[in-house]
Amino acid sequence: MxxxxxxxxxxxxxxxxxLTLAALxxxxxxxxxxxxxxxxxxVVLIGYAIAGLGLAVDLWAILTMRRARTNILPHRAADRLVTWGPFRFSRNPIYxxxxxxxxxxxxxxxxxxxIVFALLSAVAVDRLAIRREERHLAIKFGNDWIEYSSKTPRWLIR
Structure with a gap:
């Protein structure tokens, strides 16, 4: 460590x-x-619905973090452990x-x-960001993080 x-x-x-690299x-x-x-x-309508769901969850998670007055930038230290809102369902709702x-x-x-790059970028985010973020959160929040992470899936399902 x-x-x-x-x-x-x-x-x-x-x-x-x-995300930007995947889109480009x-x-x-x-x-x-x-x-x-x-x-x-x-198919087109389903695509719009999925994109809309993505935008809605993104905004919900960002607003939840703002209300908690915690840092949202993935390369900065966490100020608080957010476990409500969309974070009840996924430890990484923005991703x-x-x-x-x-x-x-x-x-x-x-x-x-x-679609291909969405899946590839999700794997890359998991390896380059999420695992490091989880180590950071475990160090910073200890037992609170352990309890939260034991109940809440990293993505959406275990």
Missing amino acids: TVSETSRPNRLPWPPML ASIGLGVVAPLTVPRAQA LANAWLLIGIGTAFGNGWF
Whole structure:
């Protein structure tokens, strides 16, 4: 365990960087090597619904963190352990919502690369951010973190 793990989980804000990279790669590959998703009206509507759900959960989680007066930046130290709102269902609702947003965009606009990169970026966020954040939270909040993490899944299901 390093000193930086006790003061902050990461040096770089990996999650927004990976989200941006995933979106840009999806757009670029969609132009040069399309990976199409069916464009039936029902599929498009489902895509919009998934993207909308992602945006709604994202906003809910951000507002919950703001109300708790805690840091929202993934490369800065946590001020408080937030366990209510969307954090009752997932320890990482923002990252989950980001994946839903990418999947929804890909489904709505017929670009399968968004779906591929949503899954790849979720794995990368798990490895580069979430695991480090969890170590940081365990150090900072001790038994409160242990109790919370034992009851609440990292993503949505165990």
